[in-house]
Amino acid sequence: MARVYLKKAEKTAKTDSASVQHTVQTILDDIEQGGEAAAKSYALKFDKYDGPMVLDAAAIAAAADKVPQKLKADIAFAHENIRKFAEAQRGSMQDFEMEVRPGLIEGQRTIPVRAAGCYVPGGRYSHIASAMMTVTTAKVAGVQNISVCSPPQGDAGIAPAIIYAAHLCGADNILSMGGVQGVAAMTFGLFDLPKADIIVGPGNQFVAEAKRILFGRVGIDMIAGPTDSLILADGAADAEIVAVDLVSQAEHGYNSPVWLVTDDETLAKTVMDRVPELIANLPELNRENATAAWRDYAEVIICADREEMAATSDDYAPEHLTVQAADLDWWLERLQCYGSLFLGEETTVSYGDKASGTNHVLPTSGSARYTGGLSVHKYMKVVTWQRATRDGAKQVAEATARISRLEGMEGHARAADVRLHKYYPDESFDLSGTA
Numbered sequence: 001m002a003r004v005y006l007k008k009a010e011k012t013a014k015t016d017s018a019s020v021q022h023t024v025q026t027i028l029d030d031i032e033q034g035g036e037a038a039a040k041s042y043a044l045k046f047d048k049y050d051g052p053m054v055l056d057a058a059a060i061a062a063a064a065d066k067v068p069q070k071l072k073a074d075i076a077f078a079h080e081n082i083r084k085f086a087e088a089q090r091g092s093m094q095d096f097e098m099e100v101r102p103g104l105i106e107g108q109r110t111i112p113v114r115a116a117g118c119y120v121p122g123g124r125y126s127h128i129a130s131a132m133m134t135v136t137t138a139k140v141a142g143v144q145n146i147s148v149c150s151p152p153q154g155d156a157g158i159a160p161a162i163i164y165a166a167h168l169c170g171a172d173n174i175l176s177m178g179g180v181q182g183v184a185a186m187t188f189g190l191f192d193l194p195k196a197d198i199i200v201g202p203g204n205q206f207v208a209e210a211k212r213i214l215f216g217r218v219g220i221d222m223i224a225g226p227t228d229s230l231i232l233a234d235g236a237a238d239a240e241i242v243a244v245d246l247v248s249q250a251e252h253g254y255n256s257p258v259w260l261v262t263d264d265e266t267l268a269k270t271v272m273d274r275v276p277e278l279i280a281n282l283p284e285l286n287r288e289n290a291t292a293a294w295r296d297y298a299e300v301i302i303c304a305d306r307e308e309m310a311a312t313s314d315d316y317a318p319e320h321l322t323v324q325a326a327d328l329d330w331w332l333e334r335l336q337c338y339g340s341l342f343l344g345e346e347t348t349v350s351y352g353d354k355a356s357g358t359n360h361v362l363p364t365s366g367s368a369r370y371t372g373g374l375s376v377h378k379y380m381k382v383v384t385w386q387r388a389t390r391d392g393a394k395q396v397a398e399a400t401a402r403i404s405r406l407e408g409m410e411g412h413a414r415a416a417d418v419r420l421h422k423y424y425p426d427e428s429f430d431l432s433g434t435a
C-alpha cells in the first residue's frame with residue numbers, strides 16, 4: 001500500500017527561504033563593513049536593545065541572584081546529566097599510534113578547537129537548555145575559550161536563567177546579542193571576543209541561514225533550524241500521549257513541523273481530533289505557534305505496516321523521532337535517519353530537550369540524512385601525524401617518487417629522491433615511474 005496522507009502540509013522548511021537568504025546576506029555584509037556599530041544597530045532594530053554588550057562579573061552575579069533556588073537545583077541536575085553523557089562521548093574518541101610497517105609510525109590525535117561561539121536562541125522562549133547543551137559539550141571537549149550570545153529581551157537583556165546556566169556550564173564570555181548580528185559578532189571577533197573557530201547552536205531561520213552562509217570561513221556544527229518531530233505509533237499506542245507529545249513540539253514556532261506516522265487509522269483519527277483541543281488550552285504565545293504549525297506544517301500518514309512506517313520515517317529524517325509501538329528493539333535496529341531517538345512511552349522528546357543528558361541541538365529539515373546532532377566530537381579536530389626511521393621510509397620513498405612522476409608531479413618526486421640518495425648513496429634506484 002502506498003502512504004496515505006490523512007493530513008498533508010501546505011508548507012515545508014524551504015518555504016520563504018529565498019527572502020531569508022537575501023535578508024541575512026545583507027545583514028552580514030553590513031556588519032562586515034560597519035563592524036560593532038553596525039551590529040549594535042541591528043540589535044536595536046530587532047531586539048530593541050541598547051545596553052552593555054559583553055556582560056561583566058557584576059551583571060552575571062546579578063542575574064544569578066534572580067534565579068530561584070529550585071530552578072538552580074534543576075539546572076545543576078540537568079547539567080550533570082549532559083556533562084556525564086558528553087564525558088562518555090569524549091571517552092569514546094581515542095588517540096592512537098601504530099606501526100603501519102616496521103619503522104613507519106603513524107598516529108591520530110583529537111584536538112579541541114581553541115574558540116567556540118555558542119548561539120543560544122531567545123526570541124520566543126528562554127532557551128536555558130540550549131545554553132547547557134552547547135557550553136557543556138564545548139567545555140568537556142576542552143575548548144579554551146567559549147563565547148555565548150543570546151538575544152536580549154529589550155532593556156531587560158538576556159533572560160537571567162540563560163546567563164546563569166551559561167556561566168555555570170563554563171562560558172567565558174556572554175554577549176547580549178541575538179540573530180545574525182550575534183553570529184557575526186562571534187565569527188568576526190567583535191566586542192573583543194576571540195574569533196570563533198566554530199559556531200554551534202540552534203536558532204531560527206535567520207540564524208540557520210547565517211551559519212550556512214558563513215560555513216567555511218568558520219566551522220559550523222550543523223544547520224539546526226526550526227524544530228521538527230515525528231512520532232511512529234502503532235495501534236497499541238496511547239492516543240492521548242501521542243497527541244500531547246505532538247503538541248509539545250508544535251509549540252516551538254509557527255514553522256515547526258510535527259508528523260504522525262502510523263499503521264492504525266483509528267489511532268490517527270483520534271489523535272487528529274484531540275490535537276486542536278490540546279492546542280486551544282495552551283497559553284497564548286504557545287497556542288499561536290502550535291496552531292500555525294499544526295495547520296501549515298503538520299502531516300498524518302497511514303502506512304501498511306511497520307516496515308513502511310520505518311521507511312517513511314527515514315525519508316523524513318526527523319530531528320526528533322519517537323516510537324510508541326511494540327518491539328522497541330526492532331525499531332532501534334531498523335531506523336537509520338534521525339537526530340535523537342526516543343523509544344517507548346516512558347520517555348519523551350521534552351526529557352531530551354531539557355534534562356535527560358543527550359544533546360538537544362540536532363539536525364533539522366532532513367539533515368539527519370547525513371549528520372547527527374551536537375556532540376563533543378563537533379568541537380574536536382581529528383588530526384594525524386607520522387614519523388619514520390630511514391629504513392622504515394625507504395619503500396615509501398621509492399613508491400612516492402614513482403607515483404609522483406606518473407602524476408607529473410616532479411617536485412614531489414624529488415622530495416623522495418633526495419632522501420634516498422642521501423641515506424643510500426651506494427644504491428641505485430629506478431624511480432622513473434615508467435618501469
Ligand SMILES: NC(=O)C1=CN([C@@H]2O[C@H](COP(=O)(O)OP(=O)(O)OC[C@H]3O[C@@H](n4cnc5c(N)ncnc54)[C@H](O)[C@@H]3O)[C@@H](O)[C@H]2O)C=CC1
Binds near residue numbers: 204253
Ligand atoms: N534544532 C535544535 O536543536 C533547536 C532548535 N530550536 C529552534 O530555534 C528557534 C528559535 O527561534 P527564536 O525564538 O526566533 O529565537 P532566535 O534566538 O533563534 O532568533 C531571535 C533573533 O532573530 C532575529 N530576527 C527576528 N526577526 C528577524 C528578521 N525579520 N530579520 C532578521 N532577523 C530577525 C533577531 O535578531 C533576534 O535576535 C526555533 O525555530 C526553535 O525551533 C531551538 C532549540 C533547539
Ligand SMILES: O=C(O)[C@@H](O)CS(=O)(=O)O
Binds near residue numbers: 127129202
Ligand atoms: O531540540 C530542539 O529542537 C528543541 O526541541 C529543544 S527545546 O525544546 O527548544 O529546548
Ligand SMILES: [Zn+2]
Binds near residue numbers: 227248252349350353
Ligand atoms: Zn522542544
